[in-house]
Amino acid sequence: MVQEVSDKELITVTIDRYTDLQRIKKANGNNENAELDYQIKVLTAKLSSLGVNVEDITL
Numbered sequence: 001m002v003q004e005v006s007d008k009e010l011i012t013v014t015i016d017r018y019t020d021l022q023r024i025k026k027a028n029g030n031n032e033n034a035e036l037d038y039q040i041k042v043l044t045a046k047l048s049s050l051g052v053n054v055e056d057i058t059l
Contacts, residue, residue, distance in 0.1 A: 011050050015057065018043040022059045 005013075021040050028036065044054050 007050070011047070011052055014043060014047055014050065015052065018047060018054065019057060022057075026059050 018040070021036060021043065025033070025036055025040065047054050
């Protein structure tokens with residue numbers, strides 16, 4: 001069974017994941033984490049392609 005996901009649901013899930021990673025980055029302090037930075041960059045690009053401006057939700 002294949003379920004269709006609406007654009008709004010996709011945006012919501014992606015924002016949730018983005019904010020989760022933002023909280024992890026903040027809790028990580030000044031420690032460098034290239035993978036975390038890359039994941040945030042990818043989600044930023046995905047949200048941008050969906051028309052979401054991440055400036056308002058970035059910690």
